Amino acid sequence: MGTGLVAHNTRLAVGLGVYELLEESAFWIGGSMLMGRWSSPAVVEARLTRAGVEKPLWDETYHVLWARRELAAFPPEEQHRRERQLQASLRKILGNVFRDLEALPDFPRAIKPLGGAPSVSVAPEPPPPG
Numbered sequence: 421m422g423t424g425l426v427a428h429n430t431r432l433a434v435g436l437g438v439y440e441l442l443e444e445s446a447f448w449i450g451g452s453m454l455m456g457r458w459s460s461p462a463v464v465e466a467r468l469t470r471a472g473v474e475k476p477l478w479d480e481t482y483h484v485l486w487a488r489r490e491l492a493a494f495p496p497e498e499q500h501r502r503e504r505q506l507q508a509s510l511r512k513i514l515g516n517v518f519r520d521l522e523a524l525p526d527f528p529r530a531i532k533p534l535g536g537a538p539s540v541s542v543a544p545e546p547p548p549p550g
Contacts, residue, residue, distance in 0.1 A: 459486050460505035464513045468521070478524060480517075487512035 455461075467479040490508035491499055498504045521527050 460491075460502070460509045461485050462506060462509035462513060464510070464517070466517050468524075478521070480520060482513045482516055484509040484512050 462484045464482045465479070466482065467476045469476045487505075487508040490511045491505060493511075494504045494508070522529065
């Protein structure tokens with residue numbers, strides 16, 4: 421529009437203005453539709469602090485645009501739902517958070533049961549009243 425105004429040509433100004441409006445609208449609307457369908461962006465800031473200590477022991481920011489592998493764990497009819505896409509992104513980020521935390525020297529390691537079977541502890545039932 422500025423070019424048309426500088427050239428003192430109203431038709432040029434209006435034509436360029438309409439062209440820009442259509443082009444920018446198509447770009448932003450089309451781009452947001454594609455990003456909404458094919459992307460599930462998420463950002464998580466993680467911080468590990470100790471009570472009474474001002475400076476965090478560890479902090480990191482995680483970014484995900486699309487969690488394809490994690491989304492594949494959902495049934496196909498659920499994969500197009502936005503909630504499932506964002507849950508998949510969160511699962512991907514949480515996996516990265518725990519991987520990084522376990523790499524810290526003083527962070528407690530996961531305890532693996534002997535024999536590879538999951539261990540389950542059941543509390544004894546209380547005695548009957550009486």
